Amino acid sequence: MHEVNLQLKKLLKGDQKYIFIAGAGCSINSPSNLPSSNEIMEEIINFTCAKSEIESISKLERLRFETLLEIIRNQLDNDLKIIEYFEQCKKPNIIHFFLAEMINKGHAVITTNFDFLIEHALIQSNNGKEHIHSVITEKDYREFKNIFEYLNTGKKFLYKIHGSMKDILTDRNTKEYFLSFIKKIGSYKSEFDLFFVEPYKGVLLSKLLNNSILILIGYSGQSDYDIIPILKKYHKLKRILWVNHITNDQGNSNILEIVKKSEKPPKDMDNLDKILFQIKNQNPNVEIFRINTNSIKFIKNFTDFEYALNTNDFSIEFRDWLHQNVEIPNMMMKYLIPHVLYFNFDRFDDSFRCGIRALEYLNENDDKNHKLLILNNIAWFYFRMGNYSEAILNFEEALKISQELGYKDREIIYLSNLGEIDERIKNFPKALQRYKEAMKIVEETGNLTEELRIINSIIEIYEEMQIYSEALSFSDKAIKISEKLGDLKKKAIISNNIASIHHKLENLNLSLEYFQQSEKIFRRLNDIRNLAICLNNIGTIYQNFGDFSIALEKFEEALEYDEKLNNKEGKAWHLSKVGEVYLNQKNYIESLKYFIDAIEISQELKDFRCEMKFHNLLGKSYYYLRDYTNAMNSFNSGIKIAEMFNDLLTKADFLNNIAGCYFMQLNNEKSLKTAEESLLILKLIGLGKSIKAITLEKKIMNLKNQIKL
Known part of the structure; x- marks a missing residue:
């Protein structure tokens, strides 16, 4: 990255095709005076969360505005009246009028904002709105996918990529799409789960971006899940100009060009530099500039037009509007919302703590769905901690509420969860009872996929109980269901x-x-x-x-497939299986290299149990080759691993093998001592009367007799 001595007008001159991406920063200047997204999030957190949790929630890394909205919608504000705040502001600033002018000149404007200030600028410009369309819903993106056919007829477009509650240009209600969109993107735990743009948007946007100059204004790039991925993947742009707003630049404006380099980006780069560096690395032929300047100063490079701005600033405080228009949450809700937020960000201890507090504040008038949510999560926490008795109590209470509310799908989930816990604690009869109850409900709903999942759990239990006839009977049912589903x-x-x-x-x-x-x-x-x-x-x-x-x-x-998949665990296993076949065929020399390779991989994977098994096989190969020293080395390596796991039976087997090696070396005293050590272990673990022990006793008697001779 380096500073360039260029005039902005040189970057912008000529008959260029521009695309503008407008972020929330565009609506901060007077007279719009809307708070930033960070300020709005701060007020929502203050309004909905217990005082004890506000600071911690505010510091959650990568908490997206949409994630917060979806949690608020689910628990408190089902119709998202919070978003209606943006409707109250009808005072566009100079940036909105400029963007409206760009739309009227045929350039594309994409916005992530929930306000209607660009639309109000279009309306107040008196240029007529009958030829201007807001592209908001999936239906819109599909209808206008051949965008240039419409542009060539004189139609103009504003693209609201994150949706909108309504289309004020046509008085169209788009709330249903907006709520479904917020639900989809807000349900992901973290930003890393959702880096994408929907295909139906991608088709249209890729056509707009082709061979164009992209200008981002009022846009931070933080918590983004669609714009940045598009820029990283789309390589047919001509140039990217990212305006980094400086409130009072006072001669501090500059232009930085991002240049692709082989080395990693410097550690002192800010977030915007990192984003631009990543985009450049993936699109080396796209010119990329960071323009540090005042946004108003920047747009004056495009136009000398003076816009008629409202002389009175928008003055409704978001905090006041919240308290007047959204239900004020009670203490139960003020702990429930942090409980869910912490849960979504894997802060399980904090989520558990807030869940317990929320339950303490619950009363009979509270929605039972809230109690159901908390009980489910707390049961999951107990399950995760291995406190199965408490997990069972909470899941059983959740099950009871689900039955009262007639939530069949939840009944199935809780019965399955309870069945899994009973299976873990080896209470197989109770686990079977739970799963079979769940299966009856599933059969009523006709959900074959869920029925198959439950049947597979039942099969596992019957196998564990060694009741193979029942396992086979349910397996036949599972086969028939998979055939109905067409799931090969x-x-x-x-x-x-x-x-x-x-x-x-x-x-x-x-x-x-x-x-x-x-x-x-x-x-x-x-x-x-x-x-x-x-x-x-x-x-x-x-x-x-x-x-x-x-x-x-x-x-x-x-083994070939393991190589293709780079499946090292499978590769180690199948190397040992090939070695076993050579061992069976008495091709001991050939078997050695396979066992040695298998051991090396298992050591790399720290798969000690497999390594222990492979040492036994390697030792046998050496034994049959009469290389008793290496055989004993392998068996002793196996003993060390067996001792790690306190696997006394396997240790006894290795000792027996070592005794055999000493015997073949005619070292009867060491053979006897090792054999006796092996027998002692068998007796200690209750196998003193096993066939293995009886055979070993006979060997010991023979050794003693030979030593006497």
Whole structure:
């Protein structure tokens, strides 16, 4: 970035096609005197939040105006009367009249503002409004998508990209679209969740931007979710001029050109510089200038026209208007709104605290929907903390209210949540009861997707309880529902699960049949992630059959997909499976490299349990190669990991393997000592009478006899 010695008129001269983007800063100057968006947000927070929470809420990073509006709309101001404040101001300033003049000259003006001051400037200019259209709703954007066909007939347009409660040029009510738009963008937790412009807007805007000079005025770029992404992606602009307003420039005006550089932007850049740098990096051929000047001074480079401004300033204070026109929130509401705000920004401790306070202020006259919201969130907090008993109490109370209000969809959610908690605490009969109650309600609603989700939860529980007949019965229902939905992927996943159940029951032929059904569907869908899992299962069955050539083929194909997906976890597993096949085939040297590679990846991933398994396999390969030193090194590495997890059974197995190595080295004393240590562990964990322990006792007796000889 560097300062350039250019006159503004040189950047603006000629018969150029201009597009203006007007932000909230355009409406601050006299006589409009509207507060800035930050000031309005501050007043809304002061009005709706408990005093104890105001400072903390005000400091929430990336809290968008639209997010705040949506929460207020949901809890307090359903019709968003707050926005009607902007209607009260009918006194456009010089910037609004200038933008109106630009529209009348055929240039495009896009605004993110909720006020009507550009429209009032158009009306007060006496140029006639019959040829001017406000583009507000989705229907408008679709109707005027071939925008130049209309521009060529003399029509003029104002584009209100963030919507509007009404179209005052035609007395058209656009409130329904506006509320739905606010609901959509306000429901996202953070700015990073919603960087986009709707496709129907994009079609029209991309045509306007093509080969044009874009001028941003009164626009900060903060908390933006559509304009900035457009500028980053759209590379057919000729030039971008971003006017950074200076209230009293007093000769401090300057023009900075943004130049693409390979290095990262300096750390001392302000937010606007960072935005411009990012736009330039993605659009190196677009000229980008930051113009630090007074906005009024800037527009005088376009026109010498003197506008007839209202001599009296707009004087309605937003704070006063709020108290006179919006329901004053009670203390319950003043904690409920911070509760929701904190929740949306993952400030869970603060949200929990405010939720508890809101419940304390609840009374019989308060809307039960508010109590339902708080109970749901508090139950979720308890669930997250692992306090399942409190989570159950709150979800059960929420369930009771849902039943009183006849909210079937909420009943399903709370029953499912309760079922999940019961499943976690291993109360399987109660979990099944909850899920089956939820399923009855779902069957009444005919929501097949939700029914399938609940059935899958039931299947998981029956599998956990090892009641495989019931798991298979519900799996058949799940298959039929997936077929009704036409959801091939879900059908393949369910078939894969059925195959796994049959594999546990040692119905290997039936298991293979279902796995192969899944394989066909995943190939058809080109779902290589799930296909790799399925191939692993098929390979394992062929391995059980002793058909190692087909098993190897399946594992190697799965490994190829892991490479394509950069799925390191899958790659480590399938490397070990290939190694296992070579181990089965007594090709011990070939197996070594696969186990070693698998161990390296599992170490990189810190997947210690898999690493432990792979050390066991590697140790066996060395053992069969009679390399007992390396075999014991691998087994000892496995023991260290087993001790990390206090996995005594696996440690006993490794010790038994090491005893075998010592025996092969004719070191009977160490073999005996290690075998006895292994047996002691088995006895400590209650497996002293297991077949494994009995076999080990016989080995110990033989060793003792040989030592005596």
